[in-house]
Amino acid sequence: MLGAAPRYDAIVVGAGIQGSFAAYHLAKRGRRALLLEQFPLPHSRGSSHGQSRIIRSTYPQPHYARAMPECYRLWAQLEAEAGVQLHRQTGLLVLGAEGSPAFGACLQSLAQHGVPRELLSAQELPRRFPGVRAYGGETAVFEPTAGVLRADKALRAVQDLFLQAGGALRDGEKVVAINPGPVVTVRTSAGVHRAGSLVITAGPWTNKLLAPLGLQLPLQPLRVSVCYWKEKVPGTYGSAAGFPCFLSLRTSQTPHDVYGLPASEYLGMVKVCYHHGCPVDPDERDREPEGSALPDIQILRGFVSRYLPGLEPEPAVVETCMYTITPDEDFVLDRHPQFSNIVIGAGFSGHGFKLAPVVGKVLCELSLGQAPGCDMEPFRIQRFPGQRRAAL
Ligand SMILES: Cc1cc2nc3c(=O)[nH]c(=O)nc-3n(C[C@H](O)[C@H](O)[C@H](O)COP(=O)(O)OP(=O)(O)OC[C@H]3O[C@@H](n4cnc5c(N)ncnc54)[C@H](O)[C@@H]3O)c2cc1C
Numbered sequence: 105m106l107g108a109a110p111r112y113d114a115i116v117v118g119a120g121i122q123g124s125f126a127a128y129h130l131a132k133r134g135r136r137a138l139l140l141e142q143f144p145l146p147h148s149r150g151s152s153h154g155q156s157r158i159i160r161s162t163y164p165q166p167h168y169a170r171a172m173p174e175c176y177r178l179w180a181q182l183e184a185e186a187g188v189q190l191h192r193q194t195g196l197l198v199l200g201a202e203g204s205p206a207f208g209a210c211l212q213s214l215a216q217h218g219v220p221r222e223l224l225s226a227q228e229l230p231r232r233f234p235g236v237r238a239y240g241g242e243t244a245v246f247e248p249t250a251g252v253l254r255a256d257k258a259l260r261a262v263q264d265l266f267l268q269a270g271g272a273l274r275d276g277e278k279v280v281a282i283n284p285g286p287v288v289t290v291r292t293s294a295g296v297h298r299a300g301s302l303v304i305t306a307g308p309w310t311n312k313l314l315a316p317l318g319l320q321l322p323l324q325p326l327r328v329s330v331c332y333w334k335e336k337v338p339g340t341y342g343s344a345a346g347f348p349c350f351l352s353l354r355t356s357q358t359p360h361d362v363y364g365l366p367a368s369e370y371l372g373m374v375k376v377c378y379h380h381g382c383p384v385d386p387d388e389r390d391r392e393p394e395g396s397a398l399p400d401i402q403i404l405r406g407f408v409s410r411y412l413p414g415l416e417p418e419p420a421v422v423e424t425c426m427y428t429i430t431p432d433e434d435f436v437l438d439r440h441p442q443f444s445n446i447v448i449g450a451g452f453s454g455h456g457f458k459l460a461p462v463v464g465k466v467l468c469e470l471s472l473g474q475a476p477g478c479d480m481e482p483f484r485i486q487r488f489p490g491q492r493r494a495a496l
């Protein structure tokens with residue numbers, strides 16, 4: 105088969121939200137694209153499953169805040185094309201210690217990007233949002249345009265629109281080997297495919313695919329607990345009662361952010377999670393982490409009893425998801441340093457869902473040899489000093 109013409113312009117490995125959006129943008133541009141997924145779809149083994157994700161413009165880092173208007177526009181376009189409502193506006197409440205650099209950076213970013221906002225003192229907070237108490241005397245800013253994305257419906261919609269645009273999707277087909285070159289050859293559990301370019305969006309499995317390509321990135325997969333907490337009085341923490349999404353910035357007692365979404369998945373239960381987890385091998389995700397109690401759940405119990413007094417301080421449901429974090433929590437969106445037709449989208453660090461329409465567009469442009477319109481510096485592989493390379 106040496107020298108056979110490639111059947112595809114691009115192959116995308118991994119049908120999570122990032123790979124699905126990359127494939128969608130390729131197909132929308134008339135490219136022959138193949139999207140490969142190791143598990144039968146839909147699945148709950150990666151990072152993109154579940155019913156809800158927060159969408160917000162409050163971002164201390166300017167490169168994400170700048171991308172949000174286009175993200176909102178592309179999400180609305182996807183909703184219109186699919187004829188499905190994917191976004192529910194609930195607002196987002198950000199809690200932070202007055203004068204803390206992180207909270208100051210959020211306020212500055214909201215002002216700089218002209219995002220509507222409302223400042224609330226610790227005293228005003230429980231009057232405006234009766235379910236929330238600023239236990240540590242925090243101040244708050246409310247971003248009314250933020251909300252919830254219906255994650256599983258969004259993933260399905262983008263995959264359906266990819267297929268409608270002429271794309272090919274093969275699930276239950278794991279990529280087992282990649283042979284780089286002007287034509288990239290991909291061997292899977294079911295066959296061999298060739299394309300002019302390859303996009304790797306394999307979430308926590310990314311380094312497993314990159315090792316034989318001589319590259320290891322500082323990506324740490326984490327197993328994350330997704331906790332749901334029961335309302336003491338039914339209805340008090342639903343969006344109908346005006347309860348918003350919230351983000352409580354890290355403190356000495358909660359060394360990572362805590363965030364929550366109004367009750368929707370389970371009747372009368374609010375999703376409140378810790379923005380961190382335990383290191384994990386994605387193929388061993390279901391093995392219990394070492395140690396008797398999960399420290400994240402202990403931290404959340406304390407947070408819920410102090411800040412959300414209308415919830416039972418014991419999680420009623422605990423599910424599992426995975427993050428893939430980078431040292432600076434910025435994404436990797438770049439070409440392989442040696443093989444310029446292999447593009448990598450990884451390290452979404454637990455905050456990539458809302459940005460997927462723009463991430464997918466950037467990955468599509470890189471794979472077509474085009475220069476994306478945004479500043480790519482924060483996303484480059486070269487920002488990691490002494491990046492380890494495996495022998496080829
Ligand atoms: C609990 C939780 C809450 C979150 N909350 C938010 C939020 O509120 N807002 C927000 O914006 N973001 C949030 N995120 C982050 C967001 O969900 C992720 O950044 C995003 O889903 C990452 O998508 P992905 O496509 O990179 O990864 P994945 O969804 O993991 O997709 C990678 C895919 O590649 C496939 N794959 C891997 N190896 C192979 C192979 N060899 N062959 C074929 N297929 C392969 C995998 O099976 C998988 O389907 C949250 C994440 C979690 C876990």
Ligand SMILES: O=C(O)[C@@H]1CCCC=N1
Nearest residue numbers: 158351361363379454455
């Ligand atoms: O990205 C988001 O909005 C959520 C909430 C904050 C922590 C990570 N994910």
